[in-house]
Amino acid sequence: MTISILIVDDSNFSRHMLKKAIQASNIASHVTEACNGLKALDACDTQNFDVIFLDLTMPEMSGYDLLDALKQRNFAGKSFVVSADVQEKAVERCRNLGAAGFIRKPLKESDLIQTLQGCGVIS
Amino acid sequence: MNSNKSSDTINLAADIVMNIPTVGLFAVDTRLNIVLWNRFMEIHSQLSANEAIGKNISEIFPDTDINWLSRKIKGAVILKTVSYSSWRDKPFVFFLSNPRAITSDEEFMYQDCSFWPLKETSGTITYVCISIHDVTEIACTQKLIESVTEEAVRNEELSNRDGLTGLYNRRYFDNQIINELNRADLYGWDMCLMMTDIDHFKAINDTYGHQAGDEVLRVVGLIIAQQLRAIDIPCRYGGEEFGLLLPRVESSQAINIGQRIRQKVSDTPIHYMEHDIPVTISIGISAFKKNTSHEALIRSADNALYCAKNNGRNQVVMS
Amino acid sequence: MSKDKQCFSSEEFDVIREIVNISMGSAGSLLAEYIGAFVTLSVPNVRMIDQEASSITLNKLGVEYDAINITRQSFSGALSGEAIFIIDNSSNQEMSSILGYKACEDNNKNINTDVLLEISQAIIGTCIRDIGQGFSLDVYLSQPTIIGTEQPPSKLYDLVFGQHNTNWHDLLLLDIYFSIETNKIKCHALIFITEKSLQKIHAAVNQLML
Numbered sequence: 001m002t003i004s005i006l007i008v009d010d011s012n013f014s015r016h017m018l019k020k021a022i023q024a025s026n027i028a029s030h031v032t033e034a035c036n037g038l039k040a041l042d043a044c045d046t047q048n049f050d051v052i053f054l055d056l057t058m059p060e061m062s063g064y065d066l067l068d069a070l071k072q073r074n075f076a077g078k079s080f081v082v083s084a085d086v087q088e089k090a091v092e093r094c095r096n097l098g099a100a101g102f103i104r105k106p107l108k109e110s111d112l113i114q115t116l117q118g119c120g121v122i123s
Numbered sequence: 124m125n126s127n128k129s130s131d132t133i134n135l136a137a138d139i140v141m142n143i144p145t146v147g148l149f150a151v152d153t154r155l156n157i158v159l160w161n162r163f164m165e166i167h168s169q170l171s172a173n174e175a176i177g178k179n180i181s182e183i184f185p186d187t188d189i190n191w192l193s194r195k196i197k198g199a200v201i202l203k204t205v206s207y208s209s210w211r212d213k214p215f216v217f218f219l220s221n222p223r224a225i226t227s228d229e230e231f232m233y234q235d236c237s238f239w240p241l242k243e244t245s246g247t248i249t250y251v252c253i254s255i256h257d258v259t260e261i262a263c264t265q266k267l268i269e270s271v272t273e274e275a276v277r278n279e280e281l282s283n284r285d286g287l288t289g290l291y292n293r294r295y296f297d298n299q300i301i302n303e304l305n306r307a308d309l310y311g312w313d314m315c316l317m318m319t320d321i322d323h324f325k326a327i328n329d330t331y332g333h334q335a336g337d338e339v340l341r342v343v344g345l346i347i348a349q350q351l352r353a354i355d356i357p358c359r360y361g362g363e364e365f366g367l368l369l370p371r372v373e374s375s376q377a378i379n380i381g382q383r384i385r386q387k388v389s390d391t392p393i394h395y396m397e398h399d400i401p402v403t404i405s406i407g408i409s410a411f412k413k414n415t416s417h418e419a420l421i422r423s424a425d426n427a428l429y430c431a432k433n434n435g436r437n438q439v440v441m442s
Numbered sequence: 443m444s445k446d447k448q449c450f451s452s453e454e455f456d457v458i459r460e461i462v463n464i465s466m467g468s469a470g471s472l473l474a475e476y477i478g479a480f481v482t483l484s485v486p487n488v489r490m491i492d493q494e495a496s497s498i499t500l501n502k503l504g505v506e507y508d509a510i511n512i513t514r515q516s517f518s519g520a521l522s523g524e525a526i527f528i529i530d531n532s533s534n535q536e537m538s539s540i541l542g543y544k545a546c547e548d549n550n551k552n553i554n555t556d557v558l559l560e561i562s563q564a565i566i567g568t569c570i571r572d573i574g575q576g577f578s579l580d581v582y583l584s585q586p587t588i589i590g591t592e593q594p595p596s597k598l599y600d601l602v603f604g605q606h607n608t609n610w611h612d613l614l615l616l617d618i619y620f621s622i623e624t625n626k627i628k629c630h631a632l633i634f635i636t637e638k639s640l641q642k643i644h645a646a647v648n649q650l651m652l
Contacts, residue, residue, distance in 0.1 A: 011460040084467020204567035207585045
């Protein structure tokens with residue numbers, strides 16, 4: 001089953017690295033990209049996503065604000081924060097805002113697969 | 124063949140670490156127990172490697188601030204990066220005796236230290252290495268230079284000052300008049316010179332004694348100095364005479380300043396022992412005009428001062 | 443070296459920013475562990491600057507502070523340059539309590555220089571090391587020095603560049619703002635990277651973009 005993925009990060013390079021990891025992991029997926037939180041919300045209006053990967057530090061709308069907005073809209077899929085900042089407080093704050101998981105940058109395929117399996121998104 | 128060479132290199136490195144004459148090298152584990160102690164450390168601590176290894180660093184160096192040191196070690200372990208301390212901020216971290224055993228001022232060795240982590244192959248930090256550089260000579264030379272410079276500046280200042288009042292002396296004042304005059308000439312600026320002396324000073328000395336007279340001079344000098352801006356130059360010109368150079372001030376301003384000073388002195392009886400000595404001063408002012416020489420300027424102010432005296436004292440006269 | 447060779451394309455800048463971001467993230471979490479408080483880092487501002495821009499940057503920087511304390515720590519190796527750390531008096535004081543220092547006993551000093559040196563080395567050391575790792579470039583840190591205490595922000599440029607050699611043309615600047623324990627403590631790191639390191643960064647970036 002193909003899962004629908006949205007990648008939200010202001011860095012082209014970062015989105016590129018995540019796409020590469022998804023391809024390398026052979027997960028059947030369709031990937032959409034958004035370069036900030038506002039564009040991400042626009043994309044959510046037109047499509048239902050199974051998984052959203054988002055960065056925390058973004059201009060215009062931070063990852064925290066995006067998580068909050070997704071919560072308000074009762075987002076049905078799973079959101080995962082992909083960030084370099086892994087302080088406990090940051091992780092806790094993300095969980096409280098409804099994130100299903102937290103993956104540390106720099107991203108490795110194994111982290112990706114483990115996290116998605118752990119949340120039942122893939123088997 | 125290869126493994127022989129690499130073990131030769133290792134042996135060589137170990138030899139250097141243990142015997143390098145100029146650097147103290149030792150290592151601690153994460154609980155601050157000594158695991159390595161080189162020859163420099165043995166010599167300067169008078170503790171052999173056998174005696175040191177296994178002991179806690181706080182046992183060997185009870186003077187060291189253990190909280191600060193623990194944080195340095197913690198920093199190396201958690202942050203995995205080198206950190207330093209310099210003699211300028213902390214003269215020594217580990218008390219080792221001053222290598223200049225006879226002629227130095229301090230008992231301790233001045234030190235520059237560094238703290239860096241040693242990694243296991245797994246990536247965790249197990250040991251922190253500490254280096255000590257003896258910078259006693261550098262530190263002492265630096266301090267000597269600083270104190271000599273300070274003293275030279277002080278002497279320079281002293282040679283320009285009058286000992287009793289703390290105001291400038293006549294020699295400095297005369298030089299400054301010439302400088303300011305040249306500037307006033309060149310840029311077309313105003314300048315005024317004020318000569319003032321204490322009324323009936325001889326009578327004060329005769330009535331209250333010379334020490335009272337000195338106190339009067341000192342306090343009048345202080346009062347004058349307090350009325351001035353940073354660029355004004357007050358001096359003790361003679362026995363009971365003061366000179367005051369006022370750059371970029373024209374006549375009417377100078378008269379105001381003079382009146383203010385005169386009033387303040389007149390309002391302030393000077394206290395000495397059990398006496399309250401009433402004091403007044405007379406002031407003569409001259410203003411710089413193009414091509415005035417410095418002698419002419421002084422003469423003019425003196426003449427004005429003479430007028431003030433003749434007209435009843437305790438007044439300001441403009442030449 | 444022509445100006446073209448020194449500048450990066452916007453794609454390369456994107457990669458550099460991301461590497462610096464990731465490095466800062468890991469630096470932030472290590473620092474939080476060391477200090478024992480929550481550390482927030484701004485998104486690092488990464489840009490090329492020349493002498494004029496450096497003067498503008500430094501003059502604008504201190505605007506929010508009353509009196510600042512500044513250290514300089516040089517680094518060399520494949521990545522070389524100088525890092526400037528700036529913290530104001532009240533932040534340094536707060537830092538002093540968090541780290542567990544007793545109140546400053548030396549009456550001549552209003553600022554605890556032990557704290558200043560400790561926090562500046564922790565932050566600069568960790569950032570430089572992590573950035574070096576991010577680009578896979580060797581970096582060695584030198585002894586830090588305090589270049590000013592309780593200075594008015596207007597003196598920042600003078601203290602950092604003013605009285606020294608001005609032979610350089612362009613530098614890569616990483617401008618990072620830290621806030622610790624929700625804004626009680628604010629400080630700034632300016633990492634200036636030399637022209638001769640830029641070639642190595644080019645190579646590292648190209649490697650990563652493959």
